Amino acid sequence: MGSLFRSEEMALCQLFLQSESAYTCVSELGELGLVQFRDLNPDVNAFQRKFVNEVRRCDEMERKLRYLEREIRKDGIPVLDTGENPEAPIPKEMIDLEVKFEKLENELKEVNSNAEALKRNYLELTELKHILKKTQVFFDEAMYPPNLPYDQDVYFDDDERVNLLTDSSLHHLKHIGFVAGVILRERIPAFERMLWRACRGNVFLRQAEIEDPLEDPTTGEQVYKSVFIIFFQGDHLKMRVKKICEGFRATMYPCPEAPADRREMAMGVKTRLDDLNTVLSQTQDHRHRVLVSAARNIRAWMMKVWKIKSIYHTLNMFNLDVIQNGLIAECWIPVANLEDVQLALRRGTEKSGSLPAILNRMNTPEAPPTFHRTNKFTKAFQTLIDSYGVATYREINPAPYTIITFPFLFAIMFGDLGHGMIMALFGAWMVWREKPLSAKKTDNEIWNIFFGGRYIIFLMGLFSMYTGLVYNDVFSKSINIFGSSWHGNAYNDSTILENKELTLDPGDTKQYDQYPYPFGLDPMWQISNNKINFFNSYKMKISIIFGIVHMLFGVILSVWNHRFFNRPLNIYCEFIPQLIFLTFLFVYLILLVFHKWVWYGAGGDSSVSPNCAPSILITFINMVLVKPYQEKSEGDKCSPYMFAGQFGIQRFLLIVALFCVPWMLCAKPFFLHRANKRRQLVMQANGGEGVIEEGGAEAAAAAVGTEEQHDMSEVMIHQGIHTIEYVLGSVSHTASYLRLWALSLAHAQLSEVLWGMVLRIGLIAGGKGGGIVMYLIFAIWASLTVAILVLMEGLSAFLHTLRLHWVEFQSKFYGGTGYAFVPFAFETILDQAENTVVEQ
Amino acid sequence: MGADAIPVGVVTGFWAVVGIVFPFIVPKGPNRGVTQVVLALTASTCWLFWLLCYMHQMNPLFGPQLHNTTVLAIQYLWDGSLTLDNLTTENPSSVSSTSATDDSFSTTETAF
Numbered sequence: 048m049g050s051l052f053r054s055e056e057m058a059l060c061q062l063f064l065q066s067e068s069a070y071t072c073v074s075e076l077g078e079l080g081l082v083q084f085r086d087l088n089p090d091v092n093a094f095q096r097k098f099v100n101e102v103r104r105c106d107e108m109e110r111k112l113r114y115l116e117r118e119i120r121k122d123g124i125p126v127l128d129t130g131e132n133p134e135a136p137i138p139k140e141m142i143d144l145e146v147k148f149e150k151l152e153n154e155l156k157e158v159n160s161n162a163e164a165l166k167r168n169y170l171e172l173t174e175l176k177h178i179l180k181k182t183q184v185f186f187d188e189a190m191y192p193p194n195l196p197y198d199q200d201v202y203f204d205d206d207e208r209v210n211l212l213t214d215s216s217l218h219h220l221k222h223i224g225f226v227a228g229v230i231l232r233e234r235i236p237a238f239e240r241m242l243w244r245a246c247r248g249n250v251f252l253r254q255a256e257i258e259d260p261l262e263d264p265t266t267g268e269q270v271y272k273s274v275f276i277i278f279f280q281g282d283h284l285k286m287r288v289k290k291i292c293e294g295f296r297a298t299m300y301p302c303p304e305a306p307a308d309r310r311e312m313a314m315g316v317k318t319r320l321d322d323l324n325t326v327l328s329q330t331q332d333h334r335h336r337v338l339v340s341a342a343r344n345i346r347a348w349m350m351k352v353w354k355i356k357s358i359y360h361t362l363n364m365f366n367l368d369v370i371q372n373g374l375i376a377e378c379w380i381p382v383a384n385l386e387d388v389q390l391a392l393r394r395g396t397e398k399s400g401s402l403p404a405i406l407n408r409m410n411t412p413e414a415p416p417t418f419h420r421t422n423k424f425t426k427a428f429q430t431l432i433d434s435y436g437v438a439t440y441r442e443i444n445p446a447p448y449t450i451i452t453f454p455f456l457f458a459i460m461f462g463d464l465g466h467g468m469i470m471a472l473f474g475a476w477m478v479w480r481e482k483p484l485s486a487k488k489t490d491n492e493i494w495n496i497f498f499g500g501r502y503i504i505f506l507m508g509l510f511s512m513y514t515g516l517v518y519n520d521v522f523s524k525s526i527n528i529f530g531s532s533w534h535g536n537a538y539n540d541s542t543i544l545e546n547k548e549l550t551l552d553p554g555d556t557k558q559y560d561q562y563p564y565p566f567g568l569d570p571m572w573q574i575s576n577n578k579i580n581f582f583n584s585y586k587m588k589i590s591i592i593f594g595i596v597h598m599l600f601g602v603i604l605s606v607w608n609h610r611f612f613n614r615p616l617n618i619y620c621e622f623i624p625q626l627i628f629l630t631f632l633f634v635y636l637i638l639l640v641f642h643k644w645v646w647y648g649a650g651g652d653s654s655v656s657p658n659c660a661p662s663i664l665i666t667f668i669n670m671v672l673v674k675p676y677q678e679k680s681e682g683d684k685c686s687p688y689m690f691a692g693q694f695g696i697q698r699f700l701l702i703v704a705l706f707c708v709p710w711m712l713c714a715k716p717f718f719l720h721r722a723n724k725r726r727q728l729v730m731q732a733n734g735g736e737g738v739i740e741e742g743g744a745e746a747a748a749a750a751v752g753t754e755e756q757h758d759m760s761e762v763m764i765h766q767g768i769h770t771i772e773y774v775l776g777s778v779s780h781t782a783s784y785l786r787l788w789a790l791s792l793a794h795a796q797l798s799e800v801l802w803g804m805v806l807r808i809g810l811i812a813g814g815k816g817g818g819i820v821m822y823l824i825f826a827i828w829a830s831l832t833v834a835i836l837v838l839m840e841g842l843s844a845f846l847h848t849l850r851l852h853w854v855e856f857q858s859k860f861y862g863g864t865g866y867a868f869v870p871f872a873f874e875t876i877l878d879q880a881e882n883t884v885v886e887q
Numbered sequence: 888m889g890a891d892a893i894p895v896g897v898v899t900g901f902w903a904v905v906g907i908v909f910p911f912i913v914p915k916g917p918n919r920g921v922t923q924v925v926l927a928l929t930a931s932t933c934w935l936f937w938l939l940c941y942m943h944q945m946n947p948l949f950g951p952q953l954h955n956t957t958v959l960a961i962q963y964l965w966d967g968s969l970t971l972d973n974l975t976t977e978n979p980s981s982v983s984s985t986s987a988t989d990d991s992f993s994t995t996e997t998a999f
Contacts (some may be wrong), residue, residue: 124949425921447921451928460935513933517940527965532944533951535958536968543955551950558935563944565894565938572960575951589939596935598999648889648946 051429051447053611054438055381057415060375060388063405065396069365072395072404073871074135079391080872083379083416086364093352094611095696096363101138104145105356108588109147112349116343116483118155120738122335132355133347135873137399157333159850164335164822165265165330169323170326172316173261175300179275179313181255181783221805224285224605229295232256232271233305238295242277251278276302278812302333317552350877357876377409379868381418414439418868423481425450427503436851436863443607445857453599454506456851459593460790460844461507463798464515465522465652466837471508488881507845517567521799522832525570532560533571548576553657561650570720582795588640594784594855595633598777601859602626609861620715621769623860624707629777632671633699639663642689659685670697711770723758772858784849787835794840801831889945936965988998 062070065295076082088096119126137146187598230238235254242250253276260269275297277288303309365374380388385406392404417438421429429446431453438444461467478501489495497504537557538549551558552570563569565601568585572578602625609617640663649662666689676694677687688694808826857863907930910923953961962969 050917054891180944189976195972420917422918447924448928450921451932454930455932455936514936517936531965534966535953535961536966538958547955548952548954549958550952552974553950559947559950561889562891563889563941565891565941566898567940567979569944571951571953574957575953577949577952581947585943588943589936592939593932593935644942644945646946649948649950660948 048716051425052444054419054441054444054865055383055415056441057379057418058382058385059413059415060380060385060408061407061409062378062379063368063371063407064365064376064394065401066372066374066383067401068396068404069362069809070138070358070398071362072392074354075391075395075398076877077135077354077358077361077871079387080870080874081381081384082388083868083870084361084364085377085379087366087377088364088374089854097367098359098362100726101141102143102356102363104825106353108145108148108352109349109356111152112345113354115151115155115338116345116349116546118159119338119342119345120127122338124335124338126345127343128346130871131347131350133354133356136351141355144351148348151337154337155334158337162327162330162334165323165327166262169320169327170261170264171298171300174257174274174298176313176316176320177272178227178229178274178300178302179309179316181257182276183308184255185253185276205761206584220607221278223278225276225302226288226292226299227274227276227302228297228299229257229272229274230292230295232273232296234297235273235275236588238291238297239808241291241295242288245291246279246284249279250284250288250523252276253278273554289519309760322579330643335343345687353877353880354873354877357871357873360387361871379416381445381739381868383418393776399686409501413867416867416868417441419444419446421446425504425839428453430499431503431849431852433867435857436861437772437865437867439865441611442862442865443604443611443860444851445604448774449852450506450599452856453848453852454510456593456597456787457507457844458510458514459589459787460847461511461524461794461841462514462518462791463520463836464512464526466507466794466798466832466840467511467513467515469508469833469837470504470841471512474501474503474505474508478505490882507841507853518795519568519570519573520795520798523573523802525568525573525793529565529571531571532562532564532570533569533622534560550577552649556650559649559790579792582792583788586791587785590784591781592637592640593787594781595637596630597625597784597856598780599629599634600857601856604630605860616715616718620718621711624714625708625773628704628707628711628774633703633781635697635700635776636663639666639689646689651685661685661689670701673698673701708770708774711773712766716759716766719762720759774860776855780858783855784850784851790840790844790847794844797836797840801828806832890941894941898941899934902930902934902937906934 048246093099116126129437239252242252254273255275256273257271260271262268263270279285279288289299297509303312365376368375385408389406392406396403417440419429419438425446428449429444430775432438432444432446432449458467477498481501484498515521533551534557535549535551537551537555543549552557568582572581575581602622604637605625606618606622609622643660643663646659647655647689649657678685806824807826809821809828812820812824895897908928913919913922913926920932958967
């Protein structure tokens with residue numbers, strides 16, 4: 048049997064590593080990814096482990112690299128992902144890396160702080176520039192109050208020669224001081240109010256907005272500011288005004304009174320600004336260059352650091368062998384890969400040039416981890432099974448069968464050629480574009496789930512197309528390929544005109560061809576009124592039949608487990624009565640269904656006519672309730688029985704099936720009890736012959752006796768639970784499979800509603816606007832189809848078929864008490880580390 | 888039996904080839920066992936599904952109930968036993984009486 052049918056054989060091995068080669072060997076094993084190490088120091092604190100310093104150094108390096116990455120991302124430089132997988136560097140190289148990162152970090156920090164100082168300077172100069180410009184405005188308004196008519200010529204002529212404080216209008220105010228500055232625009236109203244209150248209205252504030260936003264040096268965001276100028280008289284007010292300005296964090300600038308001075312200052316500011324601009328751009332260039340050169344290697348560095356850290360974490364799990372100056376490790380290795388592990392170890396020891404590592408296989412009663420070797424296709428189905436419970440070590444794995452039964456049971460519930468095609472195309476697209484889509488790492492949970500299950504979705508779509516063909520359902524319409532077996536020829540015009548409803552008679556050869564539609568359901572049913580009756584009986588029967596076949600398959604799988612684990616007792620005391628119970632009752636039910644399909648029909652003998660066909664459900668109930676034999680009444684052509692001897696056969700089947708229950712319940716405990724007794728006798732006999740102290744034999748026997756009684760009660764309880772679960776389960780699980788019918792009916796009805804109430808309106812709409820109406824209606828119909836019928840119904844059917852597998856199928860044979868094999872592999876570690884980075 | 892030999896033979900033959908013949912020609916490799924199981928399961932489940940549908944329709948116990956307008960449509964579209972001149976020339980009075988069945992016409996679904 049291939050490896051997927053049963054989990055791999057695992058071996059617990061002890062590894063002796065020399066101190067020099069330990070690092071390289073673990074690195075090689077990490078690349079191989081087939082070894083699961085056990086933590087030999089579980090009670091040791093993380094801070095007391097041997098290699099805690101190295102781990103700390105790795106954390107430091109990671110922090111520096113993350114800082115670099117943030118800066119690179121801030122500047123929008125693309126990080127090159129060559130897809131290369133660098134090897135973990137040796138400890139000597141680690142020091143080189145540390146030095147390099149330290150240097151880069153310091154350089155970047157220095158550049159950043161320089162840039163900040165320069166930007167602050169730049170901001171001050173810009174604000175000063177705006178102040179010098181805006182005070183012109185104040186001056187103009189002081190010269191020409193708004194309510195006086197403006198004389199254009201005078202306006203342009205005099206501004207050069209007039210002071211900020213002209214004598215003409217303000218000559219009676221002496222010793223007027225002023226303060227000019229810049230403040231955030233949002234703070235102006237509060238600033239004004241504060242000034243008014245504090246100075247009792249004795250100061251005069253003018254303000255003008257600066258149109259362009261200025262860059263705040265620390266945060267880097269753009270803020271809007273305004274220029275203000277405050278006029279006051281006296282030192283007292285000056286102090287107050289200055290204090291208020293400081294409180295509101297307004298920056299004040301010295302503004303000269305004379306316009307000539309102002310102009311000179313403005314020119315000086317301009318030259319300084321230009322110089323600063325050049326210096327700033329050069330600083331930014333330098334920073335950009337540093338970051339670009341770092342961006343080229345940053346991915347490789349990150350991977351190296353992650354690998355080093357994981358190697359040291361693993362080394363922390365080892366025991367120190369003081370005598371031989373080496374490290375001891377315990378690990379689980381699949382037996383099939385022991386050779387590969389030996390080769391990896393040899394490579395590691397060759398690299399570091401020391402004595403070879405020793406691999407010892409150990410025997411242990413402990414349960415090994417469960418390892419299923421999967422590829423990208425089978426991985427998804429294995430995940431489905433493992434979500435319920437990881438298989439017990441070396442028991443039968445349901446996953447290879449699930450590859451087909453899961454999409455198939457889904458398809459029975461989803462059967463529609465149109466919706467199946469949508470699903471299959473979606474799955475096919477994801478499979479076709481696997482590589483580029485998986486390279487894109489997103490933290491969008493829903494997309495990751497869909498993409499992880501791309502093969503499942505693809506198969507579900509394909510099978511749904513097949514069942515859609517058989518159900519003859521394409522977006523709730525049927526397709527007539529072969530020609531219907533039903534015909535309306537037998538009715539003449541008057542019959543048609545007089546009767547609103549006409550039912551075709553299967554007995555009449557003119558109305559029914561006597562041969563069914565070759566592939567799938569006849570298209571005539573889709574346009575009939577009583578199609579629900581027909582579909583119900585059909586779908587219920589197929590649900591029950593597939594359910595019983597699925598469960599029977601599960602029961603039969605348990606034989607392989609019993610044979611592998613060498614438990615013949617289970618075969619005779621559990622498997623055989625289970626099989627007989629299921630077969631004699633439920634496979635008989637299936638046979639009744641087949642018999643009725645073949646035997647009863649219209650157009651034949653009256654005893655097998657449709658009105659004589661007995662209900663299988665009633666027959667089955669009568670069988671189980673042990674109803675007495677029903678005599679056929681006089682003159683009644685119909686018999687309640689389908690074939691001769693049915694009553695007798697049913698009685699026999701029922702009795703044998705009922706007998707299986709005590710068989711399941713008592714046989715195994717009885718045999719175990721007998722085996723215990725025999726062992727006890729053997730032990731007593733040995734005890735008498737051997738040299739044992741007097742009370743020893745009795746004590747041993749007494750101990751065995753209590754232990755055995757304890758075991759027996761446990762065995763009885765366990766067996767009782769198992770029997771009740773199986774017997775009750777066989778009925779309830781069989782009925783549970785009727786969900787296949789229920790969901791299929793719901794899907795068909797929803798599909799019909801969407802067509803009849805949405806799309807039909809568009810199809811019927813005529814006239815000039817009909818095309819536009821159809822266009823809009825189609826959009827609505829299509830989005831509802833995808834959202835409700837494909838997504839919602841698909842999810843619902845997925846869940847139901849998952850439940851059918853987990854509960855109804857696996858309860859017949861599956862243990863599921865194992866734990867998964869999690870090897871030390873760089874691939875998984877790097878993936879996890881990258882995903883946490885993406886989430887950030 | 889209401890079974891026809893050709894459909895049964897063709898479908899059974901197809902799935903028999905998929906489920907019984909193909910597993911023997913699966914190339915050797917680590918996935919041989921799984922591929923064989925996949926082929927066999929696909930063939931058996933799909934064939935059984937088709938068979939159940941076929942057998943259910945072999946000897947139907949009742950027939951489809953149709954609107955009279957649907958019967959007319961079927962006679963015209965599928966059976967070809969009705970031509971349009973039949974309606975107009977034979978029963979001129981029927982034109983008025985079909986209006987009585989107009990309300991049913993709007994709910995007829997057409998299959999194509």
